[in-house]
Amino acid sequence: MQSEMPVADAEVDVLIVGGGPVGLTARALLERWGVRTLLVEKRRELSPFPRSRLVNVRSMEIFRQLELAEPITAAAFAPEYGRIRFRDTLHAPDFASAAMIGVNGPVPESPVTGAVTSQDRLEPTLLGAASSEVRFGVELLDLTEEGESVLALLADHGDGERSRVRARYVLAADGANSTVRERLGIGTEGPGAVGRVTTVVFDADLGQWSARQPAGVYLTSQGSFLPLYPEGGWAWFVPTPEDTDGADWPGMVSRSLGADAQVDVLRVQHWVVNAFVAARLRHGRILLAGDAAHAIPPAGGLGMNVGVADVHNLCWKLAGVLRGWAGPGLLDTYDKERRPVARRTLGQAVENARMMFQVQDVRREQLQAAAGRTPDRVEPPWSEQYFAQLGLVLGVAYRSEAVLTGAGTPPGPPETGTTYIPTAEPGHRVPHLWLTDGRSTLDAFGEWFTLLTAAPAHWESTTAAPWPLRVEPLPAEHTELWDLPPQGALLVRPDGHIAARWSDGPPGDATLHDALTAVTSR
Known part of the structure; x- marks a missing residue:
């Protein structure tokens, strides 16, 4: 029973x-x-x-938007850690490096900077x-x-x-x-599962090899080394060995460093790389x-x-x-x-891995041909494109019933990993521009829909109930950048993506009501 x-x-x-x-x-x-x-x-x-x-x-x-950017940044590494460095060993000089775009420093396309944390x-x-x-x-x-x-x-x-x-x-x-x-x-x-990786969290004094050339990741032939916190701590990422129970983790980390170092292993975690x-x-x-x-x-x-x-x-x-x-x-x-x-994100991650393996393959070929001397740096033309993913990060264009595209036109071409072109077309994230009071256009969005327009008086009388809606004045110079006529407007969803665009003032009192009805499937 x-x-x-x-x-x-x-x-x-x-x-x-x-x-x-x-x-x-x-x-x-x-x-x-x-x-x-x-x-x-x-x-x-x-x-x-x-x-x-x-x-x-x-x-x-x-x-x-959640008022968390400042505390997250305060506990994170400084922007100069937004870089990956390729080395033969941790204490060797870089043979290649690449910036994490949008993390290693400000970008004009956003009011914030990412962080290594x-x-x-x-x-x-x-x-x-x-x-x-x-x-x-x-x-x-x-x-x-x-x-x-x-x-x-x-x-x-x-x-x-x-x-x-x-x-x-x-x-x-x-x-x-x-x-x-x-x-x-x-x-x-x-x-599916494409590999098994072990993370070893350890303490060691490695500042002599990293302090003057900070990075979020040091990728070596003996695994990847990552500084964990601004105040100290490291992690070693390596393919999981066959015998994990009998592994001498302190010895393995020490040998992988390629130099004498006192290593205090704190935690070991084995995990599967899925795709x-x-x-x-x-x-x-x-x-x-x-x-x-x-x-x-x-x-x-x-x-x-x-x-x-x-x-x-x-x-x-x-x-x-x-x-x-x-x-x-x-x-x-x-x-x-x-x-x-x-x-698309999965495809970009696979491409990133391919580029990492490519630079390591080039290095191995260099070392084999060097005959005992130190080879030159590896400078493939794509080295600064690794992590240069603003197109994928900021250029996402949504296509669904929650985006009104006018006469059946799509909201723009799919984004690419390395290229971001700001656009104020439906489906896209609203581009970052500074408003007159020092706020970003992105700061105008929250738990409501937003109508961005240089002519708020022409739109405030339109019907928007029962939806939460705010009308945000848009400086006239921004309308020119966005090719938006002076009486035009953008209807922006709470997630900052453009739901609809009008080139002229509201055709009628029901314009906004009808658009919100369609966007929200109400």
């Missing part, structure tokens, strides 16, 4: 599964919208491992950005859609107690080995984000950042549906908009 399930102990708007950077960012975003959430994380605490190392410029823009330094900041309930040591075992809600079965690893939570929606950010994705039977597209995109990101009331939706190899530091952009795209849509000013069909645009980005 089947035993009865425990009575539900909580009801929430959104159950977030997974307490990494993506789940924690979703929690902070949804709280800004007044959405009731519960986050469950099967680990008993935040991850002690460095894992993701890069907050790119687009993620920092999102964190700026470890995930275990980032997560506490994200956790403190919201007050809604978080349950560590609680694992999701199963979930079932029932009418207009999802019933989730949870298990507490502390006392073994099982409980049920009823949620209007579930946001699954539970990693590449997602329980939610597996329970739903959602397949993946891509090669895939989920076959779909929505299953009814359950939505996948972050590594649950796409696993991106680490070359280029793209994985966590594309997950942060996922939930920035999704959370305003969830809020609209839950608050009644958007229809459930709006959630279909999440898959349509974000899965193509995930596929």
Whole structure:
């Protein structure tokens, strides 16, 4: 006889599964919208491992919206660490190097600069950005859609107690080995597991080889060395050896350094490098984000950042549906908009890895032909394109029913990894320009739609209820840069992407109402 399930102990708007950077960012975003959430994380605490190392410029823009950019930057490395250095050994000179564009210094296309910082330094900041309930040591075992809600079965690893939570929606950010994705039977597209890597976290005095030439990554023939925190600490990334149980990790790190160094190993983690995109990101009331939706190899530091952009795209849509000013069909645009980005991001990560291997191959050929002398530097023409991914980071162009393109024209060509051309066409992120009060155009966006126009008086009388909307005056010089006539306007979604564009003043009182109705599937 089947035993009865425990009575539900909580009801929430959104159950977030997974307490990494993506789940924690979703929690902070949804709280800004007044959405009731519960986050469950099967680990008993935040991850002690460095894992993701890069907050790119687009993620920092999102964190700026959450008022987190300053504390994240304060705990991160200085901009000069936004560089990768290729060396034969850590104490050898560079034979090649490449800048992380948008991280190693400001770029005119954004009001912020990205940062090199470890995930275990980032997560506490994200956790403190919201007050809604978080349950560590609680694992999701199963979930079932029932009418207009999802019933989730949870298990507490502390006392073994099982409980049920009823949620209007579930946001699954539970990693590449997602329980939610597996329970739903959602397949993946891509090669899957492409390698096994070991991270060794250690303390050692290595400043004599790195202080005068700082970098976020030193890539050597003996593995990659990464400084972890401004105050000290290192990590060594290396392919996982066959015998992990009998490995002499302090000895292996010392030998890989190629010099005498006192090494104090603190933690060792073995992990699988995955490469895939989920076959779909929505299953009814359950939505996948972050590594649950796409696993991106680490070359280029793209994985966590594309997950942060996922939930920035999704959370305003969830809020609209839950608050009644958007229809459930709006959630279909999440898959349509974000899965193509995930596929292109995966392709860029694979290309980054190919470029890394290429420069190492060139170096090996040099060393073999050098006959005992030190060969010249490797300067392939693409060396400064590694991490030069502003096109992919800032140039994302969405195509869905949540973007009105006028006479059936697409919102522009797909972005490329290395080239970003600012444009104020529908589907694109609004370009950064400074407003008259010293704010960025990006600072005008939040938990509302924004109408950017140089003629606010012509638009303020139009009907926008029940949607949250603000009219933002646009300096006349910006309209020229964006080829926007003086009476024209841009309707901007809460995620900063342009939903509609008008070249003239409102044709009628219902212009804005009709556009918002279409964009929000209401």
